[in-house]
Amino acid sequence: MNAHISQKQLAEQHLLEATKEFQKCMQCGKCRSVCPVFKEFGNELFVARGKNKIAQKLVSGDLQITKRVEQAINECLNCKTCSANCPAGVKPENVVLRMRWYITTQRGLHFFKALIFRQLLWRKWPITLGCAIVGIAQKVLFGIGPKNPVRHLFPLFGFSKRRNFPQLAIRSAQSMLPEVSPAKNGPRKARIGYFTGCAGNLIYTNVAKSVVDILTGYGYEVVIPKAQKCNGTPVLANGDYEGAKRLMVHNFELFQKYDLDAIVVACSSCGMSLKKEIKVFIDDSPELQEFTSKVFDINEFIEKNLEIKPEQLSRLPYKVTYHDPCHMVRGQGIKDQPRNLLKMIPGVEFTEMKNADTCCGSAGSYCITHYDTSIKINNHKIKDIQEANVNMVATGCPTCVMHIADNLAQHNSHEKTRFVVELLADSMRAAGTI
């Protein structure tokens, strides 16, 4: 796994891979009509073809890394809307990632990012502990309402004062749930590994619980390897190729030890990274192919494998719409499955909103580093949600949930934000199925 590759070789590799990609660009401009970042800035420097061109200039040596170059390269949501629409089959988001990694080989990793990606995420316990402390503080401070003076502290941590945070877990999902949850209601059908992802572990623990309850309730044994770490998405998106690689290798080796029939995830980015992005970091092998072919998004897995009978579901009186996370719809091609699950629930009145598959602007850490733009992008989503005339938005990605919920609250809009699996679990629990 080219462990001893030098920074120089790494830099060359990134430039080469970027070149293979941007070379295909015909500069037609079609990406202008779809790129959410370009829509806000209206400057061609920020559209996909502009990023391709900047990369080309960096590679040819006609341009050096400047602040403006970094800005152009960092203004990207990795939403893949450009590549999904590109007539020449270019994947500009991959050019962007390569250039971020390349810039790190030239400039080094910012001290703060190195601390988070290479120390805290790697060791894991400081993050778990930190979340618990903040979680307690949130409880004590009664959530952080719009007028709460604690908001003035947010900027110290790089967050906007306007922001609404979800409640962080005082007890993480991984500490609440056993490493092995046996199959219920009959003989074991298969042994499933569950990759919780940081958000499922530390924020949306009810999602983790729903995944385990549904799968065990339908006869699957669920294993949550306790030593699992972040899948690397925020790390690779922030320019740290090596940090991401270390995490990917770790999880790849860890999950192989458990003799699993399948691996499920309930986070769109974790799913995409374990199915696809991992191939950028780990050399191809039969083991890797076997691993990636075993990974399923929870919606995909349930829809394909569980035989859910109508009497196993109880009524839920919700008017629901669905938001397609980028890394689910374009990242993994999952579009119908979550909708089918929602429509299966009696009482759920499903309405397709306009532009369901446009990016909500959260883009993982982008909404931390570029909050104002990410909210502007999200405002379009809020409008589409409001026009759908529903009382709930269901989706399958933690950062989408967080960002949409934050902005709905800023708009004093009443719609709730939930994961599809949570709703399904609620309906099954009420029917006494799980």
Next chain:
Amino acid sequence: MKKSIIDELVSIFGQENVLTEREDMIAYSYDAAPVEIEPEAVVFPTTTEQVSKLMKMAYREEIPVTPRGQGSGLSGGSIPLKKGIVLSMDKMKKMIEFDPNNRLITVEAGFTTSDIDPIVSEANLFYPPDPGSVAFSTIGGNVAENAGGLRGLKYGVTKNYVKMLKVVLPQGDIVTVGSKCVKHVAGFNSELIFVGSEGLLGIMTEVTLALLPIPQHRESALAIFNSLDSAAQAVSDIIAAGVTPSTMEFMDNATINAVQNFKDCGLPRDAEAVLLIETDGEMNSAKWEMSVIEEQVKKNDIREFQRAQNTAERDALFAGRRVALNALASVKPNLILEDATVKRSVLPDMVRGITAIAKKHNVQVGIFGHAGDGNLHPTFLIDQSDKEEMARCHKAVDELFQLAIDLDGTISGEHGIGLEKKPYLKNQIGDAGIKMLQDMKRMFDPKNLLNPGKMFDMPGEAA
């Protein structure tokens, strides 16, 4: 660029609408043609008056100005050949007035073409010219290039819909040409001077376009041919029978194979040509027209004629044509898309000629396009990093243009001359033709500051 000039630009447009950093200049140094020249400043006007002020300043300071729509042009029209200022219309994209009673819409020139139909369809109207770039080109750019689309045979091209224009002339005067009336003869037919002017004669800031009622019904069919001649003969027979299809799209064998490699669209790989045909209008007449077409087409060496019974079937028939460009693009790293056009009667000669040229110079080519109006898109599939192949391709392109001229056709049906075809224009229109264009340019723009060096050189300028 001098600081005093940048300051003046900022005072006209506001700080947020003036770019001067190198990285931003790179972002505005190119369009869909393979040429690159960095401007010294990019400005984003929001009003016609700002454009006028800019041109007055440009004339005073003798700074070249290049108008730019969405930069989807394939002939390099929006590239700032002489550097200076790029004037981007991206912030003049408002709808000004929709007038269903008179079937007109007035928009700012930076308005995106595909944004028209959602507005006007509520009154059962549509805007017919539909270039492949409808979603990423501006009305101003469409007017400047006289853009065409799939429906040219029946519905014409952009020039057939331009009613009235607000234009800033090179020296800063603001004029309104044309009229919203169905008929008008007050003065020269001056709005048409600006159609196809490629940003050389003035900057359009507002455009009034004519609209048509949405046809009640549409019939679609796919015809698969065993030989090129039979496809071409079928086109002639259809026209001779007195029908005018709204669409008649052509794909050759190379394109069919590229499509099938890209995505199975059910096209037979050994077919020499396919035609996608549509008729539209009142239901009975659209159906009748299609039955006449079926009759005519079947007189030729045809393998199959499929008629779509519903929208899903129509989409299936068109699937191949929709991905044609994507499919060709996936064959090699790069492509050069041409738009030489001939009379439809000599279409087979043109297709055979292009294929022979490609063979002679050993370059891959796929041909698709609008058979009804003789506008083909021979697409050369190349690898730009292969210098030797590029040289061969350029030779092939030279011969392609000469072939079009020899067949009494034109070197450009819709993409314009710009930089890319400048060297070939004289072969088509002759010295006197060039001189007339130069004289007109001099009359509008005596200092040659608006989009200089495009389409033709002024006397004394280096070629």
